[in-house]
Amino acid sequence: MSDLPKSDELFSHIDHRPPKGKDWMDIPVDIRPGMYCYSANPKSMETLSAPNVRKWNPLEEDWLLPDNWQEILHNGLKERLEKFRSFKVFMDICVRCGACADKCHYFIGTGDPKNMPVLRAELLRSVYRNDFTKAGKILGRLAGARPMTLEVLKEWWYYFFQCSECRRCSVFCPYGIDTAEITIMGRELLNLLGLNIDWIATPVSNCYQTGNHLGIQPHAFKDMLEFFVEDIEEITGVNCTPNYNKKGADILFITPSGDVFADPGTYTCMGYLMLFQFLKDKYGLDVTWSTYASEGGNFGFFTSHETMKRLNAKMYAEAKRLGVKWILGGECGHMWRVIHQYMDTMNGPADHLEVPVNPITGTTFENAASTKMVHITEFTADLIKHGKLDLDPRRNDNLKITFHDSCNPARGMGLLEEPRYVINNVANHFYEMPANTIRENTFCCGSGSGLNAGEDMELRMCGGLPRANAVKYMADKFDVNMLACVCAIDRAALPDLMNYWETGADVTGVHELVGNALILPGEKKRETDLRGEPLPGMEEEADE
Amino acid sequence: MRLEQRITKHKRQIANDWFAILAGTYPPDTTRFLKTNKDTFTNPVGGTSRRTLEAVLDALLENAAPDHLAQQLDALIRIRAVQTMFTPSQATAFILDLKKIIRDTLKSNLQDADMQSQLLQFEARIDRLLLIAFDIFVRCREKIYAIKATEEQSKIYRAFARAGLVRANPDIKPDAGVS
Numbered sequence: 142m143s144d145l146p147k148s149d150e151l152f153s154h155i156d157h158r159p160p161k162g163k164d165w166m167d168i169p170v171d172i173r174p175g176m177y178c179y180s181a182n183p184k185s186m187e188t189l190s191a192p193n194v195r196k197w198n199p200l201e202e203d204w205l206l207p208d209n210w211q212e213i214l215h216n217g218l219k220e221r222l223e224k225f226r227s228f229k230v231f232m233d234i235c236v237r238c239g240a241c242a243d244k245c246h247y248f249i250g251t252g253d254p255k256n257m258p259v260l261r262a263e264l265l266r267s268v269y270r271n272d273f274t275k276a277g278k279i280l281g282r283l284a285g286a287r288p289m290t291l292e293v294l295k296e297w298w299y300y301f302f303q304c305s306e307c308r309r310c311s312v313f314c315p316y317g318i319d320t321a322e323i324t325i326m327g328r329e330l331l332n333l334l335g336l337n338i339d340w341i342a343t344p345v346s347n348c349y350q351t352g353n354h355l356g357i358q359p360h361a362f363k364d365m366l367e368f369f370v371e372d373i374e375e376i377t378g379v380n381c382t383p384n385y386n387k388k389g390a391d392i393l394f395i396t397p398s399g400d401v402f403a404d405p406g407t408y409t410c411m412g413y414l415m416l417f418q419f420l421k422d423k424y425g426l427d428v429t430w431s432t433y434a435s436e437g438g439n440f441g442f443f444t445s446h447e448t449m450k451r452l453n454a455k456m457y458a459e460a461k462r463l464g465v466k467w468i469l470g471g472e473c474g475h476m477w478r479v480i481h482q483y484m485d486t487m488n489g490p491a492d493h494l495e496v497p498v499n500p501i502t503g504t505t506f507e508n509a510a511s512t513k514m515v516h517i518t519e520f521t522a523d524l525i526k527h528g529k530l531d532l533d534p535r536r537n538d539n540l541k542i543t544f545h546d547s548c549n550p551a552r553g554m555g556l557l558e559e560p561r562y563v564i565n566n567v568a569n570h571f572y573e574m575p576a577n578t579i580r581e582n583t584f585c586c587g588s589g590s591g592l593n594a595g596e597d598m599e600l601r602m603c604g605g606l607p608r609a610n611a612v613k614y615m616a617d618k619f620d621v622n623m624l625a626c627v628c629a630i631d632r633a634a635l636p637d638l639m640n641y642w643e644t645g646a647d648v649t650g651v652h653e654l655v656g657n658a659l660i661l662p663g664e665k666k667r668e669t670d671l672r673g674e675p676l677p678g679m680e681e682e683a684d685e
Numbered sequence: 686m687r688l689e690q691r692i693t694k695h696k697r698q699i700a701n702d703w704f705a706i707l708a709g710t711y712p713p714d715t716t717r718f719l720k721t722n723k724d725t726f727t728n729p730v731g732g733t734s735r736r737t738l739e740a741v742l743d744a745l746l747e748n749a750a751p752d753h754l755a756q757q758l759d760a761l762i763r764i765r766a767v768q769t770m771f772t773p774s775q776a777t778a779f780i781l782d783l784k785k786i787i788r789d790t791l792k793s794n795l796q797d798a799d800m801q802s803q804l805l806q807f808e809a810r811i812d813r814l815l816l817i818a819f820d821i822f823v824r825c826r827e828k829i830y831a832i833k834a835t836e837e838q839s840k841i842y843r844a845f846a847r848a849g850l851v852r853a854n855p856d857i858k859p860d861a862g863v864s
Contacts, residue, residue, distance in 0.1 A: 173769045173770075174769075175767075175769050175829075176769055242714075242718075243718045243722060243727070243728075244727075248715075248718075249727070249728065249729065249730065250729075250730070250767075250768075251768060251769075251770070252711045252712070252715040252719075252730060252768055252770065253712070253715070253770060254712050254714040254715055257714065365844075365845075402844055402845070403844055404839075404843050404844050407844050575726045577724065577726055577727055578726050578727075595832075595833045595834075595836055596833070598767075598829050598832060598833050599767040599768075599769050599829065602767045602829070603767050603768060606729050606730070606764065607726065607727070607729050610725070610726065610729035610732075610733070611726055614726070637832050637836055640828075640832060641763075641767075641825075641828060641829065641832060642763070643763075
C-alpha cells in the first residue's frame with residue numbers, strides 16, 4: 142500500500158476546473174474559434190453604407206475602431222434609450238430574479254454563464270448604469286455599473302452574437318422583458334462601429350441589391366423554379382408552371398430564398414408550386430411569384446431597425462407594383478416576427494392592399510388585417526378545414542413525424558395550431574415532443590438570427606442540443622424519423638444538428654408533406670414522393 | 686467480498702460523487718444548474734451526464750467489451766467535444782476522477798494485497814475507458830470538421846446541381862463524407 146501514490150497526489154496536476162469565486166465582471170472574454178462568426182466582408186458593408194468599413198479579425202488585438210468609438214457608442218445608446226421606450230424600460234426594470242437564467246439554449250448547451258439571458262443583458266445594462274443612471278455614476282461597480290472599455294466591447298460582440306433572438310427567455314420573465322430586443326439593440330450599437338458578422342452582412346447586401354440572400358439574379362431564380370416544375374411533372378404528370386411578376390394576380394407569394402436554393406427546403410418549394418396549381422385548376426386562384434421580391438427572410442432584422450425596414454419595404458413595393466390584393470408568405474421564421482411585430486409601424490399600414498380574405502373559403506384573416514400578409518400554414522389549414530383540398534395522407538405513411546415549433550412563428554406570432562392541423566391532415570403518424578420543448582417553450586435550432594454559418598459550428602451544435610435531445614428521445618421512443626418545421630433557417634440548420642447528435646431524423650417543411658399528400662387534378666399514379674423516394678407500398682415498382 | 690461487489694454496494698454514492706465532480710468542471714453558476722434541474726429535456730447536459738456515468742459504471746463493473754463501453758460513453762463525450770471551454774484533456778479528465786472516488790469511498794476496505802491487486806486491475810479498466818473517450822472525442826471533432834467542410838456544398842450545391850445550373854465536373858464530389 143505504501144508504494145502506491147496517494148489518490149490526491151495522482152490527480153493534483155490535473156487542472157480541469159475553470160477559475161472559481163470570481164465575479165462575472167472579472168472574468169475576461171475569451172474569444173474561441175467555433176463560437177464566433179467571421180467579420181463582415183468590407184464590400185458588403187460598403188453596399189449598405191455601413192460605418193467604419195475595413196477588414197478586421199476578431200482574434201486580433203486591434204479591432205481597427207475609430208478614435209472616438211466610445212463616444213459613438215454612448216451617443217448611440219442615448220439615442221436609442223430616447224427613441225425606444227421598451228428598451229429604456231428593459232434597462233431599468235430587471236430585478237435579476239433569475240427566472241430567465243437557465244432558459245437559454247446557448248447557456249444550457251455551452252455551460253457558459255454569460256449566455257444566461259440575464260447576464261447577457263447585464264453586459265449592456267452595466268454600461269447603461271455607468272453612463273445614464275445616478276446610482277451607477279456615484280456608486281460605480283457597487284451599483285452594477287462599469288465603463289465601456291475595449292474588453293467590454295469585445296465581450297458585447299462575442300455574446301450578442303451568441304444569442305439567436307429566439308425569445309424563449311422572455312416567456313419566463315415575470316416583467317415581460319424581451320431579452321431578444323436587448324440583443325437587437327446591442328447588435329445595432331455594434332454596427333455603429335462596423336462590427337457585424339459576414340453571415341449577416343453579405344446576405345443583407347445581396348438582398349438589398351438583387352432581392353435575395355444568395356444574390357441570385359431573377360433569371361436564375363426562374364430557372365430554379367422551372368427545374369422544380371420539371372421534377373413535379375415527372376412525379377405527378379402535372380405541369381405546375383407558376384406566374385412570375387404577374388400584374389393583377391390575386392395574391393403575391395413570397396418565401397425565403399432558402400426554399401428555392403437549398404435542400405431540403407427545395408422540396409417544400411415544390412409543395413407550394415403544387416398547392417398553387419391545385420388552387421388554380423380547381424378554383425381559378427391566381428397566385429404570382431416575384432423574381433425581385435425573391436426573399437421573405439430579412440437579415441436586416443439582425444443588423445439594425447433601419448436595415449430591417451429597408452428590406453421589408455421591398456415586399457410591399459412589389460405587391461403595390463403588381464397590384465395584388467394581399468401577400469401570402471411562405472414557411473419562414475424571422476420574416477414573421479418582422480411582419481407581425483414591426484412591419485406595421487415601420488412601413489405600414491399597407492393601405493394599398495386589401496384585408497386578406499381567402500377567396501375560396503371566404504375566411505377573413507383578421508390577424509393580418511393591417512399587415513396584409515398571411516402565413517401559408519394558416520391559409521392551407523383554412524382550406525383543409527373547409528374541405529377544399531383533396532388529400533391522401535397515406536402517401537406519408539413511411540414517415541413518423543414530429544414538429545419543431547420555429548421560435549419566431551411560435552413566440553413571435555402565436556402560430557401554434559395551424560402547422561399541427563395541416564400535418565395531422567396530410568399524414569397519419571404525428572407525435573408531439575415533450576411539452577417543455579414545444580409551442581411557446583420551443584427550443585431554438587441553435588442557428589437563428591444570422592448564426593447559421595459554418596465557422597461557429599460548435600456554438601450551433603451546443604445551442605441546438607436541447608432540440609436534438611428531444612428529437613432523439615422521440616426517435617428512441619416512437620421511431621420518429623422526420624422532423625417537420627416551418628422555417629427556412631431550420632431547414633438549413635437542423636440537418637447538421639440531426640447529423641451531429643445522431644438522432645436519425647431527417648428534416649422537412651410542412652408543405653413538402655402537403656405536396657406528397659395533395660391529389661392534383663389529372664395526376665398520374667404516383668410512385669415516388671417529392672424526393673424521388675418510393676411511396677409506401679411502391680417500393681417494388683421503384684426497384685423495377 | 687470482491688472489489689466489484691464492494692463498489693456495487695456503494696454504486697449510487699460513487700455515481701453521485703462522479704457526477705458532482707463532472708458538474709464541478711463547469712463554472713459555479715452552471716454547476717448549480719446542472720445539479721438542481723432534474724428534467725432531462727431542459728437540462729440535457731445534466732441529464733445525459735447522470736445517465737451516462739451510471740451506465741458506464743455498470744459497464745465497468747461488468748467488465749464490458751470496448752464497443753459496449755463506447756456506446757455508453759458516447760453521448761457525454763459528444764457533448765463535451767463541442768463545449769469549447771474545455772481543452773481535450775479537460776473534456777475527458779473526469780474519467781480519471783473515478784479512481785479517486787473509488788479509493789476514497791472504499792478506503793477502509795483496500796488494505797489487503799488481494800484487494801489492492803483487484804483495485805489495480807479495475808483501475809486499468811478506467812485507463813482503457815479514457816482511451817475509448819479519446820477515440821470518441823476525436824471522432825466527434827472530425828465530424829464537426831466534416832460538417833463544416835461540406836455543409837454549404839451539400840445543401841446549396843446539390844440543389845443547384847440537380848437543377849443543372851452548375852457545370853458538371855466529375856472531380857467534384859460535394860456529398861462525400863457527411864451522411
